[in-house]
Amino acid sequence: MATYPVGILFSRSGGYSRPAEQGYFGAAAAIADVNADTSYPFELAAYHVDPEGNADRYAALCRDLIRSTGAQHVVGCTTSWSRKEVIPVVEKLDALLWYPCVYEGFEVSDNLVYVAACANQHLVPLLDYIVPRFGARAFLIGSNYIWGWETNRIARDILHRSGGSVLGERYVPIGDEDICHLIEEIREKRPDFVLNNLIGPSSYAFLAAYRALGEEDEAFRPESCPVVSCNLCENETILLGEVAAGHYTVSSYFRSLASKENSLFAERMKAGNPGRVADAFFVQAYAAVIMIAEAIGRAGTDEAQAVLEDVRTHEIVTPLGPVKVDRATNHVSLGAHIGRARPDGDFDVVRQCESTIAPDPFLTATPLQRIYDRAAGARKLRVV
Structure with a gap:
């Protein structure tokens, strides 16, 4: 053989x-x-x-x-x-x-x-779900390398073209757990949501500190101002437990998907x-x-x-x-499901994608001007 x-x-x-x-x-x-x-x-x-x-x-x-x-x-x-x-x-x-x-x-x-997934299969669907529900004023954070820079650049472009705004954009070295300055700036700027492009220990430290912020100020609890991610999975949220509960992730796969x-x-x-x-x-x-x-x-x-x-x-x-691999790009078509983390680390799938999204790695066929204005203007009131 x-x-x-x-x-x-x-x-x-x-x-x-x-x-x-x-x-x-x-x-x-x-x-x-x-x-x-x-x-x-x-x-x-x-x-x-x-x-x-x-x-x-x-x-x-x-x-x-x-x-x-x-x-x-x-x-x-x-x-x-x-x-x-x-x-x-x-x-x-x-x-x-x-x-x-x-x-x-x-x-x-x-x-x-x-x-x-590439950005049209993760970030774009995530923003399409989050902005109409929470608002279009974002704070962007990321690890200081290509993933953080480029994902935040695309998010900034989409939000600016769609009537939203970016209240801050900050980076930390890969693995850095000193994130107090991020928390203080977010507390001051009071965004509608935080886009988290940190990886590994930096992300875990941020989510723990953000949980503590929400306990001090209910404006920063997940139901009011969630942290949203394209790269946070069950293996990590199970470790984090209550720290990640209530926050959102987009993914091509959740183990709780109904099938x-x-x-x-x-x-x-x-x-x-x-x-x-x-x-x-x-x-x-x-x-x-x-x-x-x-x-x-x-x-x-x-x-x-x-x-x-x-x-x-x-x-x-x-x-x-x-x-099947797309001949032009060597990417695959994938679903973009939205999950909300539970205290046990699993996800409630709040939006299950019924059809796959064709890859568009250069965003040539994906409109970056999204129709957010009507919904974003009607975001819910929060106690501050």
Whole structure:
């Protein structure tokens, strides 16, 4: 029986190890499922390397991984910074990077498959839900790198074009937990909502401090001024508990999504490891491996461009739903569901997307001027 190597490139240690581990576990779970399924006439061999959250290590580790194992496919990277370090490597060696994390868009590569959402599939639907309900005066925060800069830039553009305003925009270094200055400025500016593009410990520290602010001043409780995110998943909200309760996230996947198929998948993943949560990052990495395996099965080879052509041609059933790679952009169509965090860390899905959203990574077909004015002007009164 043939065995095909698959690289797994996630930082299981370092400043954002908690979300990155979900990508690792998702890819590993899918490889185990493929190897246990006798309908596949081959096996996958996993080769994991850990850059330890150091962006400077990703390129060299990816290069060594591909050369030493012959892997044509690497599932990995969490941050946009690390992804951009790896792209030149897979392009030079003609391998495929399967990127399973939400990102800001404005990028295409023939050697990269984007399995998670870009801005028109996460940020735009999130603002479309939040602004009519809470108002169009935002405060933007983010980790000081590409994801934070670009996601806030797009949000600022949409809000300004749509009659809203940005009351402040602040950044902190990745992993920095000194966020008191953010809280004080938000207290002073009194926005309608906070868009949170922090990652890892910075995000957790901010949400804890914001919870304390809401206990002091009810104008900053979630029902009045929520924190909204595009990248906060169950694996993190379960850790945070009451701290994240009431705040909103947009995602292509929640384990509480109402469907028989999702319930079966979530229960199966939980049975395999009761202490682990199959959140969106987990599922997107899992889906990437299933796409690779299905394409190898049809193409009869793991050669990168043959696999890419197959996933551009065939729709593949995954826990995200049926997916096919867009030939023009190498992105997939995805749903954009809105969830409100519960005290137990799960999400109540307050808006379930009934149809997928086609990828538009350069926002060429997505109107940035949104119809918010009528609803935003009617936002509810708050006690101040």
